[in-house]
Amino acid sequence: xxxxxxESFLEVxxxxxxxxxxxxxxxxxxxxxxxxxYAPYSDFFVGAAILLNNxxxxxxxxxxxxxxPSGLCAERTAIYxxxxxxxxxxxxxxxxxxxxxxxxxxxxxxxxxxxxxxIAEYEIKQKSPIPIYFMGEEGEVWKSESLENLxxxxxxxxxx
Ligand code: THU
Numbered sequence: 001x002x003x004x005x006x007e008s009f010l011e012v013x014x015x016x017x018x019x020x021x022x023x024x025x026x027x028x029x030x031x032x033x034x035x036x037x038y039a040p041y042s043d044f045f046v047g048a049a050i051l052l053n054n055x056x057x058x059x060x061x062x063x064x065x066x067x068x069p070s071g072l073c074a075e076r077t078a079i080y081x082x083x084x085x086x087x088x089x090x091x092x093x094x095x096x097x098x099x100x101x102x103x104x105x106x107x108x109x110x111x112x113x114x115x116x117x118x119i120a121e122y123e124i125k126q127k128s129p130i131p132i133y134f135m136g137e138e139g140e141v142w143k144s145e146s147l148e149n150l151x152x153x154x155x156x157x158x159x160x
Contacts, residue, residue, distance in 0.1 A: 008149040013133075013141040023093060023133055026051050027141065029059050030095040033074065037061035043101035046074035046109070050082045052089040058082040074098075075115035079122055090126045094119070096134040105136030116151040123147050124156060 013019055016027045026049045033047030041064050050058045060078025064071035075096060082091065098109035111119065111134065123130050129146030144150050 006152045008144075008152065010149065011143040011145075013143065015139065016135060016141050019133065019141060022051065023095065026057065026093060026095040027097060027133060027135065029057055030097040031137075033059035033061045033078075034097060034099050035061075037074065038063045040064060041066075041068065041071075044098065045101075046096065046098040048074040048078040049095045050078050051092045051094075052082060052086055053092050054086060054089045056086060056089065058085065073112060073115050075111045076118045079115075079118055083122065083125075090128060091122055091130045093131045093133065096132070097137065098135075099137040104138065106139040108135045108140055108142040110134055110142070110150065113151070116147060117155070119147045120151055120154050120156070 016024060019027060029049035030047040033049060034045040037045040037047065039045050039062055046062045048060045052058065058078050058081055060074050060081060062071065062074045063077060096109065096111060098105055119130060119132070123146065132144045132147065132150070133141050135141040148154065
């Protein structure tokens with residue numbers, strides 16, 4: 001029996017203020033998008049902003065449902081809209097921010113597993129990595145150069 005080691009590297013920015021200008025502005029859009037979240041069940045408000053190579057920015061927020069699994073995360077709301085509205089565009093970067101009602105989220109909130117799988121599909125579609133920046137309400141921003149760092153052993157169409 002041999003062992004396989006899987007390693008990922010992320011970049012850590014102490015705060016959003018030192019992000020490159022375009023990404024700072026994208027993160028601002030993600031923070032603003034939190035306000036459109038419909039999250040009466042979790043009181044957890046997530047915003048996502050996607051920058052496209054045609055200059056457009058698409059935002060999304062989590063949309064919940066009384067039938068819980070019918071709700072959708074912010075990241076997928078945004079990326080599916082981007083795919084539907086601009087099917088030929090490439091995603092240049094994605095920013096995510098999350099805020100809870102009763103306690104400040106001071107640690108970066110990463111995208112859930114289902115969102116990672118969805119983002120991965122678009123990396124494969126566009127044949128180039130999607131840098132992902134994520135944070136809480138305040139504090140550090142973590143950057144993953146590609147979705148691959150967040151979801152090793154990805155299931156893709158090559159197995160079908
Ligand atoms: N949520 C997101 O929008 N993105 C994630 O990656 C994690 C979770 C939402 C789903 C639900 O509305 C709330 O946060 C609590 O799980």
